[in-house]
Amino acid sequence: MTLTIDRRQLLAGMAATLAFSSIGLSRANAATAMRLLWWGSKERSDRTFAAVKAYQIKNPDITIAGESFGWDSYWTRLATQTGGGNAPDLIQMDYRYIFEYARRGALLDMTPYFGKSLKIEDFGPANIDSGKVDNKIYGVSLGVNSSMVVVNTAAWNEAGVEPPRDGMTWEQLGDACAKVTAAKKRRGFYGTADASGGEPAFECWLRQRGKALYTADGKLAFEAKDATEWFDFWGHMREIGACTPADVQALDQQTLETDMLVTKKAAVSYAHSNQFVAIQGLVKEKLDLVAYPSNPGSKPGQYLKPSMLMSVSATSQNKDAAVAFVNYLVEDPEGTKALGVERGVPPSKKIRDLLTPDLDPVSKQVVDYIGRLTPHVGPLPPSPPNGAGENAFLLKKIAEEVAFGKTSAQDAGTKFTEQAAANITRG
Amino acid sequence: MRVETAYKAPSAFARNAPGYLFLLPWFIGFFGLTLGPAIASLYLSFTDYNLLQSPNLVSMENYVRIATADDKFLSSMKVTLFYVVCSVPLKLAFALLVALLLNRGIKGLPVYRAIFYLPSLLGSSVAIAVLWRQIFDADGIVNTLLWYAFGINGPSWISNPDYSLYTLIILAIWQFGSPMIIFLAGLRQIPTDLYEAASLDGASKARIFFKITLPLLTPVIFFNAVVQTIDAFKAFTPAYVISSGTGGPIDSTLFYTLYLYQEAFGYFRMGYASALAWILVIIIAIFTAFSFLSARYWVHYDD
Numbered sequence: 001m002t003l004t005i006d007r008r009q010l011l012a013g014m015a016a017t018l019a020f021s022s023i024g025l026s027r028a029n030a031a032t033a034m035r036l037l038w039w040g041s042k043e044r045s046d047r048t049f050a051a052v053k054a055y056q057i058k059n060p061d062i063t064i065a066g067e068s069f070g071w072d073s074y075w076t077r078l079a080t081q082t083g084g085g086n087a088p089d090l091i092q093m094d095y096r097y098i099f100e101y102a103r104r105g106a107l108l109d110m111t112p113y114f115g116k117s118l119k120i121e122d123f124g125p126a127n128i129d130s131g132k133v134d135n136k137i138y139g140v141s142l143g144v145n146s147s148m149v150v151v152n153t154a155a156w157n158e159a160g161v162e163p164p165r166d167g168m169t170w171e172q173l174g175d176a177c178a179k180v181t182a183a184k185k186r187r188g189f190y191g192t193a194d195a196s197g198g199e200p201a202f203e204c205w206l207r208q209r210g211k212a213l214y215t216a217d218g219k220l221a222f223e224a225k226d227a228t229e230w231f232d233f234w235g236h237m238r239e240i241g242a243c244t245p246a247d248v249q250a251l252d253q254q255t256l257e258t259d260m261l262v263t264k265k266a267a268v269s270y271a272h273s274n275q276f277v278a279i280q281g282l283v284k285e286k287l288d289l290v291a292y293p294s295n296p297g298s299k300p301g302q303y304l305k306p307s308m309l310m311s312v313s314a315t316s317q318n319k320d321a322a323v324a325f326v327n328y329l330v331e332d333p334e335g336t337k338a339l340g341v342e343r344g345v346p347p348s349k350k351i352r353d354l355l356t357p358d359l360d361p362v363s364k365q366v367v368d369y370i371g372r373l374t375p376h377v378g379p380l381p382p383s384p385p386n387g388a389g390e391n392a393f394l395l396k397k398i399a400e401e402v403a404f405g406k407t408s409a410q411d412a413g414t415k416f417t418e419q420a421a422a423n424i425t426r427g
Numbered sequence: 428m429r430v431e432t433a434y435k436a437p438s439a440f441a442r443n444a445p446g447y448l449f450l451l452p453w454f455i456g457f458f459g460l461t462l463g464p465a466i467a468s469l470y471l472s473f474t475d476y477n478l479l480q481s482p483n484l485v486s487m488e489n490y491v492r493i494a495t496a497d498d499k500f501l502s503s504m505k506v507t508l509f510y511v512v513c514s515v516p517l518k519l520a521f522a523l524l525v526a527l528l529l530n531r532g533i534k535g536l537p538v539y540r541a542i543f544y545l546p547s548l549l550g551s552s553v554a555i556a557v558l559w560r561q562i563f564d565a566d567g568i569v570n571t572l573l574w575y576a577f578g579i580n581g582p583s584w585i586s587n588p589d590y591s592l593y594t595l596i597i598l599a600i601w602q603f604g605s606p607m608i609i610f611l612a613g614l615r616q617i618p619t620d621l622y623e624a625a626s627l628d629g630a631s632k633a634r635i636f637f638k639i640t641l642p643l644l645t646p647v648i649f650f651n652a653v654v655q656t657i658d659a660f661k662a663f664t665p666a667y668v669i670s671s672g673t674g675g676p677i678d679s680t681l682f683y684t685l686y687l688y689q690e691a692f693g694y695f696r697m698g699y700a701s702a703l704a705w706i707l708v709i710i711i712a713i714f715t716a717f718s719f720l721s722a723r724y725w726v727h728y729d730d
Contacts, residue, residue, distance in 0.1 A: 072672060076692045083478035083697070100695065104479035188565070246676075248565065250586035253671035390694050393673060400677045404588060 034318050034325070036066045037081075038092035039074035041278065044342055051338035055328055062321060064090070071255075082106050087313040089322045093139045095130065095305055099383045102133040108312040110137040113323045119331050120348070127347035130306040130380055139309030140326050143344020146302050146373055147200040148273045149292055154285035155267040159183035163288065164268060166372065170205075170233065170293045173268075177242035180267050191242045192268035193260035194249040196234035197399030199392040201270050204292045204301035205230055207378055218385030220421050228413025231402045235409055246403035254396070256282060273366050274307040274344040280362050289369050291376065300378035304370070307344030345370045387424045394419055472701035482698060489702035500703070502678055503686040504710075506592060510682065511659040514599035519651055522603040526610035527640075540608065547604030555598075556668030560585055563594045585669055588679035595665050595680060606651040613647030614640070645726040653718050660711050663688070683707060 038048060045068045052064045067088070069077055075097070081087050087106065101107050110118055114137060120128060123141065131139035149164060156163035159180040164173055177191025195201040203213050212221040237243040244266055251265075252258050261269035262282045271279060273289060280287050292301055310329060312322040328335040336351045341363045346352045356367060398416045401407040407415065440447075447454075472489055474482035493500050529539055546555070562568045565583035573579045584590045617640065625635050663684040666674065672689070674681025687707070691700035 079478045079692060079695060101479065104477060106479045247583045247587045250588075250676040251565065251583060253673070255671065258671075387694065393693075396673070397675060397677055400588075400675065404677065406588075406677065 032062045032318070032321065034062065034064045034090060034316075034322060035088035036064050036090040036092075036325075037074070037078060037088040038066070038068050039071050040068060040092075044068070047339050047342055051329060051335045054334050054338055055325060062325075064325065082313070085315065087315055089313055089316040089318055090325060091311045091313055092142075093309040093311040095309065096384075096389060098131070098139050098309060098311065099133050100386055100389070101311070102136075102138040103386065106314055107138040108314050108316065108319055108322075110140070110312065110323055110326075117320065117324050118327050120327070122350055123347040124349075126304060126380065127306070130304075131309050131311075133383055139306070139311045140330055141306035141308075141344075141347045142310055142330065142339070143274060143307040143341065144304050144347050144370055145272050145274045145307035145344045146304050146370065146377065147204060147292060148271060148276065148289045148369065150261055150269050150271055150276065150279055151288045151290060152261055152267045152283065152285055153288050155186070155189070156180060158185045159267070164290055164293075166291045168293050169295050171295075173293045174237050174240065174242045177237070177268060178240040181241045186264070188248070188265060190244045190248070190260075190266045192237070192244075193252065193266045193270065194234060194237070194243040194246075194399075194403060195270045196231060196403065197249075197396035198254075198270055199395055200272070201292070202227075202230055202395060203381070205233075206301075207303075207381075208294055208298035208301040210299050212381050213391075214382060214384050214388065214424075216382035218383075218424060220417060220424070222417070224413040224417040226413075227416045228409050231399065231409035231412050234399070235402065238403065246400065246405075249403060250400060261287075272307065273369055274342075276366050276369075277342070277362050289365065291369075291373055300376055302373060303377045303380050304374065305380060306347075341366065385424045387426055390423045391420045394423065468701040468704060471698050472705050474698040476698040476701070477695045478697050479695065485698070489699050490706075492699070493702060493706060499678070499681070499686055500706075503674070503681045503683045506674075506679070506681055507660060507662075507683040510592065510596060510599070510662065511656060514596045515652065515655045515659050517596070518600045518603050518655060519606055519648065521600055522607035522651070523610050523644075523648075525603065526607050526614055529607075529611060530614045540611070543607055544604035547602045553664065553668055556665045559594065559598050559665065560669050586676055588675075588677045591669070591676065591679045595662075595669065598665055599659065599662070606655060609647060609651055610644070613644050617643045642727050646728055649718070649722050649726045653715055656714055656718070657711055660707065660714070 036048070036052065038044065045066075048066060048068070052066055056062060056064065078087075078091065082101070091101075091107070093101065093107070098107070115121060118137075118140070120140060127141050127144060128137070130141050131137055151163050153163055160183065161176055161179045164176060168176075173192070180191035181189070199213075206212055206222050206226060209226065211223075211226055215221045234243065238245065243249075244260055248265055249260065251263070252260055256262060256271070256275060256278055259269050259271065259279065260266040262279060270292075276287070276289050294301060310326045312319060312326065316322050329339060330336065330346070331348060331351065333351070333354055336346055336348075336355065341355065341359065345367050346355060352367075356364070359367065395416065398407070398412050398419075402409055402412045471482060473484055473486060475485050475488075476482035525543055529536060529543075533539070563584035564570075565586070567584075569584065570580070582590060584594050621639050621643075622635065625639060630638070661684060662682055666680045666682045666685050667688070670676075670680050670685075672685070672693075674685045674689070683703075684707075687700050687703045690696045690703060
């Protein structure tokens with residue numbers, strides 16, 4: 001858990017609140033103290049505080065107290081604060097949760113500010129829509145992101161196999177990975193991580209076959225047969241020794257630190273492009289990022305999504321000031337410069353062009369990847385229904401059952417579709 | 428003139444007022460942080476509360492689902508019961524064994540006591556669970572030892588559903604310090620003249636243990652058993668850390684409390700989680716009541 005509170009700002013904020021309330025000023029005057037909550041690394045905290053500081057110098061009547069947590073504790077904290085009527089004014093939001101929060105009335109509808117104090121027209125429709133729920137703007141994208149295949153180039157060269165590249169087929173990837181395992185250059189080392197329990201990989205596979213995870217009206221958009229074929233494919237990968245065996249893969253807790261590539265158990269793994277910089281930071285060897293495999297004639301599987309969004313609480317007393325700060329983070333040269341590409345590639349082209357020349361080589365790799373991928377992506381999938389969050393864990397569990405040989409791929413496909421459907425009905 | 432007649436005895440409350448004043452923090456804590464939330468949770472267990480919207484009453488729906496349609500309730504209860512049934516007796520037996528050894532008057536007793544107690548102090552901390560993860564990892568200490576001592580290539584204990592729960596049971600047994608200290612105190616209470624009389628009569632050591640030590644220790648065993656059982660039902664931190672909160676692989680370490688936590692904070696089903704919590708209260712109450720009922724047949728008090 002990381003906890004970073006800028007004490008001086010917090011104290012200043014509290015002092016200001018106390019002072020105003022004690023002399024009985026109206027709410028509007030006291031409304032200049034805001035709270036901002038986000039999850040992420042030390043790097044992100046430093047950048048965020050830098051942006052806040054720059055903003056406060058320009059706007060001396062506004063104080064913003066910031067707090068940061070690790071991913072897990074963040075959602076517990078946010079849910080509790082929101083439930084307790086004490087939500088922060090500014091909320092870093094994830095695409096996975098925005099529908100739950102927006103539909104439950106916890107977030108501010110920012111549509112009325114669009115084009116006025118929220119000048120994000122140059123994001124383009126796709127990036128604006130990524131913060132929309134039921135056609136209203138509840139979040140503003142802080143960066144563009146997509147899924148990716150991470151490649152440990154050094155390990156591939158060592159094994160004497162040509163590393164994966166954009167546009168290869170699933171079979172080609174499997175065969176190449178099997179060769180890396182067979183080369184046995186490192187102890188307990190495999191070609192690829194087992195992605196059968198990873199939702200982004202499964203989703204990409206479905207979309208390439210013209211299916212999806214969910215329909216626009218919140219039902220499953222795939223059949224048991226699709227899931228079975230997915231589990232079968234990874235069963236084949238295990239058979240030919242291309243991917244990590246079950247008990248190694250189960251060590252992956254879906255965090256960067258336990259990722260199979262980071263823990264040096266596989267030469268390929270799967271993550272999101274804004275995580276590339278962090279993964280490269282954890283691994284000494286040179287990494288590369290490429291698109292997911294696709295079979296000839298298949299539909300686009302990947303899509304661009306917001307790495308994270310900035311939302312405003314529906315109960316905020318400082319709605320206008322909060323929206324103005326959101327705009328500062330994504331459209332002001334000063335604010336965006338402070339944030340860099342740590343939260344993904346800036347959605348505004350103007351800002352992107354402004355930032356790119358000063359980027360480090362690893363960040364440039366990410367910007368380049370998004371550029372390469374953009375012509376080949378499909379539309380952002382429809383909003384997932386309530387309860388969809390549980391299905392990501394369900395997929396991991398059932399994929400593990402197949403990998404450990406406790407369930408056949410056939411039964412697993414049926415089981416997954418039935419339970420996933422039941423979870424979203426329950427909400 | 429006698430002053431005493433003018434003296435009026437203060438009321439009981441006035442006399443005890445300073446006492447109540449000093450107890451006030453505890454009262455605030457008990458009513459504000461324990462009883463209040465407990466009552467609120469009982470109410471919420473009959474609602475569909477999701478933290479973000481105000482709760483709607485759904486009558487018995489949550490409980491009906493738990494009883495009839497929740498596979499995870501059953502599987503997590505099975506994991507928890509297995510954990511309780513395995514870890515509590517083993518932990519108590521181990522604690523008693525160490526207490527008996529320490530009771531034989533070795534030099535430096537306080538040092539040993541402190542060393543043995545240490546794991547219990549650190550017990551439910553995240554640090555220990557993380558350490559445990561590393562010990563039983565595929566390349567952890569256990570497998571390294573197995574490899575060098577026996578040439579066995581061990582599995583990854585924590586990531587194999589066939590073994591993962593056992594590593595948590597071993598962790599629980601290792602934290603035997605607190606029942607051990609209580610056993611040690613109990614052993615000190617047994618009058619030495621009983622032992623002297625027994626050894627004069629030529630009783631064997633085993634006989635002395637089973638006829639004197641064990642019967643006189645039963646109240647302490649009973650106390651430890653009840654406390655440890657309740658603790659084991661509530662076990663959370665080790666499972667949470669070892670599986671990163673997932674209860675995996677394949678729900679093999681999905682403790683009841685972990686499932687409850689997932690429902691509450693993972694999927695925002697506060698009402699349902701409250702119902703799960705109350706079911707746990709009832710189960711623990713039944714176990715405790717059963718212990719007390721059975722106690723009259725095997726616990727001997729000094730009379």
